[in-house]
Structures are given as structure tokens and as C-alpha cells.
Amino acid sequence: MKTEYQRAWLFVTPVLLLVAFNALIPMMTVVNYSVQETFGDNLFFWQGLDWFEKLLNSDRFHAALGRQFLFTGIILAIEVPLGVIIALAMPRKGFWVPVCLVTMALPMLIPWNVVGAMWNIFTLPDIGLLGYFMNHTLGVNYNMTQDPLAAWVTIIVMDVWHWTSLVVLLSYAGLVSIPDAYYQAAKIDGASSWSVFRYIQLPKMKQVLTIAILLRFMDSFNIYTEPFVLTGGGPGNSTTLLSIDLVKIALGQFDLGPAAAMSLIYFAITLLVSWLFYTLMTRNDAR
Amino acid sequence: MAKITLSKLRHSYFPEPAGPQDYALKEIDLDWDDGGAYALLGPSGCGKSTLLNIISGLLVPSEGNILFDDRDVTSLPPAERNIAQVFQFPVIYDTMTVFDNLAFPLRNRRVGEEKVKARVNEIAAMLEVTDMLQTRASNLSPDNKQKISMGRGLVRDDVNVVMFDEPLTVIDPHLKWKLRSKLKELHQRVRATMIYVTHDQTEALTFADQVVVMQEGEIVQIGTPVELFERPAHTFVGHFIGSPGMNVLPCEVRSGGAFLNGTAIALEGAIGTNATGDTQIGIRPEFVSLGKTGLEAKVRKVADVGRHNVVEAMVGETRVNAIVEGAAPAQGETVHLNFQPAQTRLYSDGWIATEPGEAA
Numbered sequence: 001m002k003t004e005y006q007r008a009w010l011f012v013t014p015v016l017l018l019v020a021f022n023a024l025i026p027m028m029t030v031v032n033y034s035v036q037e038t039f040g041d042n043l044f045f046w047q048g049l050d051w052f053e054k055l056l057n058s059d060r061f062h063a064a065l066g067r068q069f070l071f072t073g074i075i076l077a078i079e080v081p082l083g084v085i086i087a088l089a090m091p092r093k094g095f096w097v098p099v100c101l102v103t104m105a106l107p108m109l110i111p112w113n114v115v116g117a118m119w120n121i122f123t124l125p126d127i128g129l130l131g132y133f134m135n136h137t138l139g140v141n142y143n144m145t146q147d148p149l150a151a152w153v154t155i156i157v158m159d160v161w162h163w164t165s166l167v168v169l170l171s172y173a174g175l176v177s178i179p180d181a182y183y184q185a186a187k188i189d190g191a192s193s194w195s196v197f198r199y200i201q202l203p204k205m206k207q208v209l210t211i212a213i214l215l216r217f218m219d220s221f222n223i224y225t226e227p228f229v230l231t232g233g234g235p236g237n238s239t240t241l242l243s244i245d246l247v248k249i250a251l252g253q254f255d256l257g258p259a260a261a262m263s264l265i266y267f268a269i270t271l272l273v274s275w276l277f278y279t280l281m282t283r284n285d286a287r
Numbered sequence: 288m289a290k291i292t293l294s295k296l297r298h299s300y301f302p303e304p305a306g307p308q309d310y311a312l313k314e315i316d317l318d319w320d321d322g323g324a325y326a327l328l329g330p331s332g333c334g335k336s337t338l339l340n341i342i343s344g345l346l347v348p349s350e351g352n353i354l355f356d357d358r359d360v361t362s363l364p365p366a367e368r369n370i371a372q373v374f375q376f377p378v379i380y381d382t383m384t385v386f387d388n389l390a391f392p393l394r395n396r397r398v399g400e401e402k403v404k405a406r407v408n409e410i411a412a413m414l415e416v417t418d419m420l421q422t423r424a425s426n427l428s429p430d431n432k433q434k435i436s437m438g439r440g441l442v443r444d445d446v447n448v449v450m451f452d453e454p455l456t457v458i459d460p461h462l463k464w465k466l467r468s469k470l471k472e473l474h475q476r477v478r479a480t481m482i483y484v485t486h487d488q489t490e491a492l493t494f495a496d497q498v499v500v501m502q503e504g505e506i507v508q509i510g511t512p513v514e515l516f517e518r519p520a521h522t523f524v525g526h527f528i529g530s531p532g533m534n535v536l537p538c539e540v541r542s543g544g545a546f547l548n549g550t551a552i553a554l555e556g557a558i559g560t561n562a563t564g565d566t567q568i569g570i571r572p573e574f575v576s577l578g579k580t581g582l583e584a585k586v587r588k589v590a591d592v593g594r595h596n597v598v599e600a601m602v603g604e605t606r607v608n609a610i611v612e613g614a615a616p617a618q619g620e621t622v623h624l625n626f627q628p629a630q631t632r633l634y635s636d637g638w639i640a641t642e643p644g645e646a647a
Binding site for chain 1: 343345364365366370371372374375376378380381382383391392395396436439
């Protein structure tokens with residue numbers, strides 16, 4: 001007869017508890033909210049999938065989702081190539097390596113709300129360094145509290161400033177792991193510098209770049225603190241990204257049901273895109 | 288294809304070398320004939336890879352010149368020297384197919400696609416990789432990857448020289464032998480000048496017509512495998528080549544003869560005038576035999592290495608190896624050693640100090 005050791009459960013329990021309290025239970029609470037309506041006093045009314053249906057048909061959600069994809073798309077399109085270019089330009093050995101690495105890492109070490117506050121002050125038209133310079137020295141009308149375009153440019157530049165380093169550091173790690181023999185062989189084979197990039201550096205960076213893009217996608221898709229501190233989603237709704245809209249619904253209007261439904265959809269989109277991207281990028285390796 | 292001349296070549300990795308100890312290469316003068324198979328043999332750190340990188344152009348020497356067919360190429364970059372190099376670890380372009388890998392050096396030089404196809408197919412057939420041409424190179428086994436690296440070196444028919452930098456390091460032992468004979472065969476077919484760098488004597492001796500033995504940035508001896516084996520110019524060569532290496536026995540020189548532990552030893556020829564330093568007798572274990580009379584020695588160890596036994600015997604405080612076919616003496620037994628005079632040489636401060644005898 002087969003003996004079963006039920007004691008094994010004892011070893012798994014701590015992890016199960018941990019996961020339950022930091023993921024499963026909060027998540028299920030959200031699921032619970034998403035199918036009910038509440039007016040406070042712990043009174044709940046069953047709503048079924050109404051919130052999901054309403055949300056998916058709402059222009060407000062479509063607009064926020066559109067802005068979110070636009071933002072993520074733009075910052076990825078800037079940060080990934082820029083990060084790779086900077087990594088390629090960084091020295092491979094000598095005194096300047098640690099200097100570059102530390103300088104690169106600095107923006108990432110600053111707390112997110114501080115980044116928002118810094119850029120807020122930086123861009124103030126009358127006293128901010130950048131704002132003053134733009135308005136009074138260059139004579140360009142730049143005020144991100146009034147002009148949606150200025151607000152967009154500012155949050156994008158801020159994100160590029162804050163996070164390009166991540167792409168740089170990961171790409172750099174990929175680059176330094178390439179043995180010298182590859183470059184020497186390429187020289188002897190008469191390869192152009194473009195060929196070296198295309199056939200040696202890029203393939204060797206592919207894995208770390210996949211991770212970098214994935215991290216940047218998830219982080220930028222869920223971004224909240226910095227634009228919230230910087231623009232508060234304005235002017236108007238122009239920089240109201242998904243998470244800012246979500247907080248407005250959940251805490252501003254206290255519509256827990258719709259907010260919960262939105263969280264779940266939001267989560268599903270992030271998960272789906274990440275999964276699709278990762279699967280596509282790694283599928284070729286198996287062949 | 289070209290004749291290669293190295294003239295007064297010196298290299299130091301320090302910007303301002305203070306003395307000979309700062310030089311990775313100390314004054315190299317060499318001539319390599321067109322179409323020859325050469326090996327650079329030496330222990331790690333002897334400067335052989337430095338020398339190779341200077342020939343390929345990855346490194347510019349501190350002093351001296353390199354000539355390909357009397358054309359000075361010392362300051363030319365690798366791509367303009369028209370050479371090929373195979374590295375210790377296989378270098379392949381992961382994202383390309385095997386075909387594209389082999390075609391890469393040709394396409395970079397704007398060779399017509401017709402000719403590319405013909406050359407790649409020819410080389411693939413030689414290397415026996417024709418059936419893999421359409422697979423992605425990243426999926427190959429290490430030995431096939433190394434074959435592709437070699438193929439990229441051989442695919443251009445006008446290369447001046449093909450260099451191999453310890454190319455069998457990452458290959459499994461049973462495939463090493465196969466690739467080694469493949470290389471030899473390739474050399475016979477393409478007739479390009481080939482230089483093979485290694486610290487493995489078997490690889491060097493089987494591949495090359497001429498072996499250059501290096502130590503601490505200097506050339507110790509240049510010769511055919513047989514010359515290196517039979518008459519090492521330096522005790523280092525004697526030690527380094529052969530298994531076990533040459534016996535190097537401290538001796539005394541007086542009145543024109545050499546004495547080992549008080550016994551006179553017959554040498555191949557007259558003692559040269561340079562025998563002024565520390566003197567040693569050098570004889571290979573292959574030429575030491577056991578007999579009824581001769582130098583008395585006590586057997587310390589017998590190792591059966593398959594084809595024969597290696598007998599380690601002590602003459603006083605000096606250890607002598609002898610290779611014995613057939614029955615070997617037991618440990619602790621007293622034996623008599625005989626040295627073949629024609630193969631017995633005298634070394635002074637490491638360098639050979641006997642005139643070649645008539646027998647040699």
C-alpha cells in the first residue's frame with residue numbers, strides 16, 4: 001500500500017498563508033466587489049457582470065485606455081533604442097565604468113513621488129529652472145498646467161529620464177558578456193559595424209532586452225505616482241492614465257463596484273500583453 | 288596565400304617597458320613558407336597567442352615588422368590582411384543558418400552570390416556539414432560549431448594564412464581526434480599556409496610539418512616533430528615534448544667527459560666550448576635500456592602505461608626514467624642502466640652543448 005505523508009502540507013502552509021494574505025484574499029475581495037453594488041454600511045446588492053459590461057462600453061474607459069497605450073508606446077519607443085545606444089557608447093573597462101554605472105543608476109534610486117515633485121518644481125513657469133528657461137529665455141510658451149501637449153511632453157521626458165537607465169544597465173550587462181573573440185572574428189570576417197550590431201550584439205542582448213521591455217511595459221502601464229504628483233491627470237483629463245482614472249473612481253467617487261471591475265480588466269490586459277510579448281520573444285529560441 | 292616573415296618582432300603590453308621582463312615577446316625572427324603547416328607550441332603564457340594576434344592584426348607589435356610576401360602589413364587592420372582565424376571557443380553567428388554563417392566572410396567582401404554558393408557548398412562538403420546547411424547555427428553541438436568556425440576561415444580561397452588558436456579546447460576527447468585528422472586533411476586539400484597554436488604536444492606534432500617551440504616570449508627551437516623529439520636544442524623542449532619527457536640529469540664535466548654520479552657517460556659527440564655553466568645530461572626514456580652491466584640504479588616505481596612500462600630508477604639522488612618493453616623489474620630491485628651514446632647529449636645552462644655525433 002502506498003503511504004501518504006500528509007505532513008508535507010506543514011511545510012507548504014507558511015507559503016500558502018503568505019500568498020493568501022498578500023495576493024489571493026485581496027484579489028478575491030476585488031472580485032467580490034466587482035459583481036456587487038454598495039452604498040456603504042456594508043450593504044451589498046448583486047449586480048452580476050453589469051459593471052464589466054458598462055465599463056467595456058464606456059467612452060471614459062476607452063479614452064483612458066487609449067492614453068495609457070499611447071503613453072506606454074511612446075516611452076518604450078524612446079527608452080529602448082536610447083538605452084541600447086547609450087549602453088553601446090559606454091566604456092567597457094577602465095576608470096569611467098563605475099562612474100557611468102553609478103550616474104546611470106541615480107535616477108532609479110529616487111522615490112517616485114519625489115521624482116514627480118522634482119519635475120513639478122523644475123517645470124514651474126516662473127520659478128522652475130526648465131519652466132523659467134523655456135518661457136523667459138527661449139520665449140517658448142510652456143506651461144504644462146494649461147497646455148495638454150506640454151503636459152504630455154513633460155511626463156514622457158520625466159519617464160525617459162527616470163527609467164532609460166534600466167534599459168541601459170540591462171543592455172550593458174548583455175554587452176559585456178560577449179567574449180572578445182566574437183568581435184575579433186567579426187573583424188577578420190570583414191563585418192561592418194552595423195553587421196556586428198545586427199548579428200552579434202543584438203542577438204546576445206536579446207534576452208536581457210526582452211526582460212527590460214517587459215519590465216518597462218508593466219511599470220509604465222501601471223504608472224501612477226509620478227504623473228499624479230506632476231499633473232494630477234490634467235489639464236482636464238489629458239494625462240489621466242488608467243491608474244489615475246481608477247483611483248478617481250475608487251476613492252474620488254467611491255464607486256467600489258465599477259472600480260473593482262476596472263481593476264480586474266486592467267490586470268487582465270497587463271497580464272495578456274506581457275504573456276503575448278514574452279511568448280513571442282522566446283518562441284524563436286526553441287526552434 | 289603567402290610567405291610570412293616576422294622581422295625583429297618585439298611586443299610589450301606595458302606602454303614603457305623597463306627591461307626584457309616586461310616583454311611578452313622577445314625578439315622574434317621567423318620565416319614561414321607559403322602553404323606550410325606550422326605549429327606554435329608552448330605552455331600557457333609563453334607568448335604564442337600574442338604572436339598569433341600580431342600576425343592576424345588584432346594587436347600591433349611594439350617593435351619590428353610583419354611581411355606577407357615582402358609586403359609590410361605591420362599596421363594594417365585584420366580585415367585588410369586577408370587572413371582567417373579560428374578561436375579557442377567556437378564563434379558563430381547565432382541567428383544565421385549554417386549556410387549564412389559560411390557565406391558571411393564572402394558576402395562582406397561583396398563576392399557574387401553564385402560564387403558564394405559554390406564555395407560554401409564546396410567547404411561544407413569538405414567539413415561534412417552539407418546536411419546542416421539550412422539549420423540555425425545556434426542549435427549545433429560544440430564540435431559542429433567549431434567546424435563552422437573553421438569553415439568560415441577556409442571559405443575564402445585567397446586567404447594569406449589560416450590561424451588556429453587552440454581550436455580543440457572545448458571539443459570532447461573522442462571528437463578531438465576526428466577533427467585533428469580532418470584539419471590535416473583540409474590542409475592537404477586547400478594548401479593554404481596554416482598556423483596552429485597549442486599547448487598540446489600531440490596536436491602540434493600531428494598537425495605541423497614544422498613546430499616552433501616557445502617559452503617565456505622566446506623561440507627555443509624550430510624543427511620537424513622528429514628533430515624536436517630526437518635532438519631538443521633546450522632541456523625545456525626535452526621536457527615539454529615526449530611522455531614522459533627527457534631525463535635531465537645534473538652531471539659533472541671534467542677532462543672532456545661527463546660524469547653522472549661519478550660514472551663516465553658516453554656522449555653523442557665532442558663537448559662544445561659553451562659547456563661552461565650548469566651542465567646536465569639529457570637522454571630520452573626511450574633510449575635508456577636495462578642490462579646486465581651499466582649504471583647501477585634502484586627501481587623506485589614502475590608504471591604500466593599500456594604499450595610499455597615506465598621504470599623510474601634512482602641513480603644516487605638522481606631520478607632516471609626508462610621505457611621498458613616486456614617484463615619490468617620489481618620495485619626496490621637493483622638494475623643496470625644503459626644509455627644509447629648517439630642519443631645522449633650534454634646541456635649547459637639548458638642549451639645543448641654537444642656536437643652532433645656521426646650516428647645522429
